[in-house]
Structure formats: structure tokens, C-alpha cells
Amino acid sequence: MLKLQDIPRIFLEESGLTLKEGVVLSKYSSFRIGGPADYFLEVREPVDLNKAIQIARHHQCPFYVIGRGYNLLFDDSGYRGLIIRNLASGIKFEADNYSLEVCSGTCLSDLLNKAISEGLTGLEFLAGIPGTVGGAVYGNAGAFGQAIGDRVLEITILGDSGQEIPVTREELQFDYRHSALKNSHKVIVKTRIEVEPISGNEVRRKIEDYLEQRSKKLPPEGTACAGSFFKNPVHGGKKIPAGQLLEQAGAKGMKVGQAAVYSGHCNFIINLGGATCLQVLTLAEELKEKVWKHSGIRLEEEVIFVSATSSML
Numbered sequence: 001m002l003k004l005q006d007i008p009r010i011f012l013e014e015s016g017l018t019l020k021e022g023v024v025l026s027k028y029s030s031f032r033i034g035g036p037a038d039y040f041l042e043v044r045e046p047v048d049l050n051k052a053i054q055i056a057r058h059h060q061c062p063f064y065v066i067g068r069g070y071n072l073l074f075d076d077s078g079y080r081g082l083i084i085r086n087l088a089s090g091i092k093f094e095a096d097n098y099s100l101e102v103c104s105g106t107c108l109s110d111l112l113n114k115a116i117s118e119g120l121t122g123l124e125f126l127a128g129i130p131g132t133v134g135g136a137v138y139g140n141a142g143a144f145g146q147a148i149g150d151r152v153l154e155i156t157i158l159g160d161s162g163q164e165i166p167v168t169r170e171e172l173q174f175d176y177r178h179s180a181l182k183n184s185h186k187v188i189v190k191t192r193i194e195v196e197p198i199s200g201n202e203v204r205r206k207i208e209d210y211l212e213q214r215s216k217k218l219p220p221e222g223t224a225c226a227g228s229f230f231k232n233p234v235h236g237g238k239k240i241p242a243g244q245l246l247e248q249a250g251a252k253g254m255k256v257g258q259a260a261v262y263s264g265h266c267n268f269i270i271n272l273g274g275a276t277c278l279q280v281l282t283l284a285e286e287l288k289e290k291v292w293k294h295s296g297i298r299l300e301e302e303v304i305f306v307s308a309t310s311s312m313l
């Protein structure tokens with residue numbers, strides 16, 4: 001039976017990869033919350049992502065893959081096992097079928113810049129959304145009525161023995177902030193994204209417009225948060241903004257410890273400095289309860305809670 005303390009030695013022997021120990025996860029989440037992970041590894045090449053996952057699976061070491069940590073809430077007690085931070089990036093434009101092949105650790109901003117530089121349209125709605133392509137595909141990130149799932153042609157995931165498996169858009173069952181990956185816990189290696197050619201300045205104009213609209217709604221840059229905390233619920237066949245429901249229910253001004261509702265938009269929980277995961281979760285429960293009592297609608301979290309024992313094994 002493998003002992004957790006043997007993991008760094010096994011990684012080094014089997015892959016040459018060096019794990020860090022006791023890394024504080026708050027540094028890797030835009031919420032700036034989270035205790036120490038037993039083990040932590042940053043990968044910059046798809047081959048290393050593949051190796052790390054194969055070794056962790058083979059030795060039954062609990063692991064969890066993150067991107068840039070813009071949609072996560074880590075546990076106060078950190079993580080029991082290995083956190084793999086995926087920075088494996090790269091983008092290839094395939095002119096014959098107008099698609100971009102993107103490594104999963106690529107930042108969305110780099111993807112958008114590549115599309116602009118190649119004279120391509122279709123991804124403007126991604127402007128200002130922080131994080132990686134892997135994180136975006138996992139949660140079907142989007143804005144302004146569009147989402148990345150509309151543009152995904154195919155992704156490649158890692159199979160149990162490390163083989164790369166193609167998965168089509170249909171199989172991913174994209175829905176509002178949802179993909180089938182949320183149930184399967186598979187790791188995305190790369191994604192093929194559909195684009196179209198365009199000439200002129202239309203793309204830049206759209207991006208500027210989107211960024212301006214975002215700046216009116218979002219907390220100021222640098223605020224510790226993880227984006228919209230709750231999904232916009234569907235009620236009576238209509239999507240209702242969670243922020244509106246929260247405001248009507250009296251969420252403005254609510255706080256638990258250092259976790260507070262952002263004054264400019266009730267669907268953001270912000271860390272005022274030194275907030276704990278428990279404070280955020282307690283505030284979230286109070287907010288859900290308030291909305292339920294006020295409107296009979298149940299809010300569901302968009303932010304992903306990574307408990308100390310969450311695992312993609």
C-alpha cells in the first residue's frame with residue numbers, strides 16, 4: 001500500500017517531475033483563500049500533464065487539476081493529495097478548416113489575441129473572462145449570451161491509462177455553465193475551437209464594447225473574488241439574474257467575518273482580506289436561504305468548492 005509521503009520520490013523516479021510540499025493554495029486562487037496542499041506541481045507541457053496524471057492514477061494518489069484558479073474556492077485545510085496547476089499552453093491555427101487547436105492551459109486572453117492577429121471572429125465574448133481554456137470548457141464559461149461550448153468542435157481528454165481520447169461537442173452536453181466533464185472528472189489536454197474569417201475592425205469594436213459593459217458590473221480589478229458566485233436560475237422558463245434576486249431579497253451589506261457581498265453587484269462574494277472558506281460558505285448558505293424565503297427560488301453555486309478530499313482519481 002502506497003504511503004502519501006512516498007509520492008514525491010515516486011514522481012521524481014518515474015517522470016523526473018519535482019513536487020513541492022505544503023504549498024499554500026490561497027496564492028493560486030483569485031479568492032485568495034485556501035490552506036496548504038500536501039503536494040503541488042505546475043506543468044508547462046502537455047506531456048508533463050499526461051505523465052503526472054498517469055502516475056497519480058497508477059499509485060491511487062488523490063489529485064485535482066486546476067487552471068488559473070479564477071472559479072475556485074479552496075478549503076481552509078488545503079488539499080490532501082496533489083494539486084496539478086496546468087499551464088501547458090500553445091495555439092495552432094488550422095487555416096484549412098478554420099479552427100484553433102489550443103492546449104488546455106492556454107489563457108483565454110492569449111486565445112483571443114491569437115484570433116485577432118489571424119483575422120478571426122467568434123470569440124469576442126471571451127474578452128475579459130480570466131482563466132484557461134481548460135477551466136472555461138469544464139464550466140462552459142461565457143458572457144453576453146454566448147459560451148465557449150458553442151465554439152468547441154472537439155476536445156481531447158486523458159483516458160485511464162494515459163491515452164488521448166477525442167470527445168465531440170455533442171458528447172460534452174454543454175449547457176449553461178455546465179459540461180459533462182463535471183460528472184466524468186476527466187482531464188482536458190487540448191480543445192479544437194471553431195472560428196470564422198473576418199476583415200476590418202469589427203472584432204476590436206465588439207471587444208471594446210464588451211469590456212466596457214463588464215467594467216460597469218464587475219468589482220474593481222484586484223478584488224479578491226471568483227466571479228459570479230451563483231448561476232442565474234431558470235424560473236418559469238426564463239433565466240433570472242441571480243444578482244437581481246439577491247438584491248430584492250436584501251443581500252446588500254451582508255457579510256460573515258471578512259467575506260462580504262460586493263456593494264456594486266450582489267452576485268459577487270468578495271474577500272475583504274483574510275476571509276476563510278468557512279466564512280464564504282456560511283455567507284453563501286445565508287444568501288441562498290434569503291432568496292428562497294423571498295422568492296421561492298433555489299440558487300445554485302457557480303463557484304466550485306474544492307474540498308480537502310475532492311479528487312479526479
Ligand SMILES: Cc1cc2nc3c(=O)[nH]c(=O)nc-3n(C[C@H](O)[C@H](O)[C@H](O)COP(=O)(O)OP(=O)(O)OC[C@H]3O[C@@H](n4cnc5c(N)ncnc54)[C@H](O)[C@@H]3O)c2cc1C
Pocket residue numbers: 030064065066067068069070071072086104105128129130131132133134135136137138139140141142143181186187188189218225226227228304
Ligand atoms: C473577475 C472575474 C470575472 C469572471 N467573469 C466570468 C464570466 O464573465 N463568465 C464566466 O463564465 N466565468 C467568469 N469568471 C470565472 C472564471 O473566469 C471562469 O470560470 C474560467 O473559465 C476559469 O478558468 P480557470 O483556468 O481559472 O479554472 P480554475 O478556476 O482553475 O478551475 C475551474 C474548474 O475547471 C477545472 N479544470 C481546469 N482545467 C481543467 C482541465 N485541463 N481539465 C479538466 N478540468 C479542468 C478545475 O478542476 C475546476 O473544477 C470570472 C472570474 C473572475 C474572478
